[in-house]
């Protein structure tokens with residue numbers, strides 16, 4: 001069973017706008033709403049691949065109830081801790097030419113008791129058959145070692161943990177040694193204190209260092225440059241696929257989802273890596289964080305080249 005954890009879910013409200021006029025009345029056209037937050041994006045992509053998952057985390061208010069409803073419609077089981085306040089609605093304004101302005105809320109404040117309730121819920125679901133996906137940022141009240149705490153708690157019961165986070169959340173979580181991590185090249189460089197865009201050689205060296213730390217599978221996504229994968233047995237580079245780019249937002253979440261789904265299905269490692277690359281390429285062809293169809297992913301999978309690295 002796959003359980004995704006989203007600490008700070010959101011309704012992403014995407015609207016088209018002629019041009020943004022500051023300090024004046026702006027009228028929106030074509031408003032669309034979808035559930036968001038990284039763990040939830042992973043659940044959505046798993047569902048599109050044909051898999052199932054339970055979505056956990058914190059939800060509040062009427063926005064929280066709407067999220068539960070939208071998740072059920074997508075075949076995802078919501079199992080959240082209810083907190084007081086209101087789950088955030090993030091406004092994404094798209095101007096002609098695709099220029100994006102984002103206005104994000106902070107999200108509700110979570111208390112120590114509510115954090116405890118989430119920890120208890122996850123531990124009660126944890127077993128060697130459960131895979132946890134911890135993805136995304138936190139909301140007020142949540143400490144920066146939250147993922148470290150959760151990883152230690154569920155690993156004790158034999159679960160595997162998949163981590164997609166950045167900054168201090170990622171750094172602290174690594175102390176608890178998650179099984180799979182998916183930083184992008186910028187997040188990887190940031191963790192090791194490197195300034196700017198790392199070179200391919202640097203990415204390879206740093207990816208290997210994460211394996212030496214005990215992470216079983218390291219996937220470093222490099223946007224339009226493709227991805228590198230590292231395990232104790234080997235390392236691979238996969239160039240990205242030449243697809244028509246519509247929106248790269250959430251491509252990494254889809255990649256994490258495909259890896260997790262493939263591993264949970266017991267697929268061979270190299271097939272999981274191909275699936276991850278193909279699914280992420282499919283994700284950039286869709287609007288916003290909408291996941292690609294399974295049919296598209298299957299077609300793209302035949303085009304993936306996986307090059308072993310010395």
Ligand SMILES: Nc1ncnc2c1ncn2[C@@H]1O[C@H](COP(=O)(O)OP(=O)(O)OP(=O)(O)O)[C@@H](O)[C@H]1O
Pocket residue numbers: 183184185220221222223224225226227240241242243245248249250251252253254255277280281284
């Ligand atoms: N322009 C592109 N063309 C083809 N494939 C792409 C492109 N951008 C991203 N991808 C695919 O998606 C994968 C993940 O992308 P990226 O490295 O941007 O993830 P990310 O920064 O974690 O994104 P997010 O956190 O928004 O989901 C890449 O490894 C690649 O396979």
Ligand SMILES: [Mg+2]
Pocket residue numbers: 164184252253
């Ligand atoms: Mg990412």
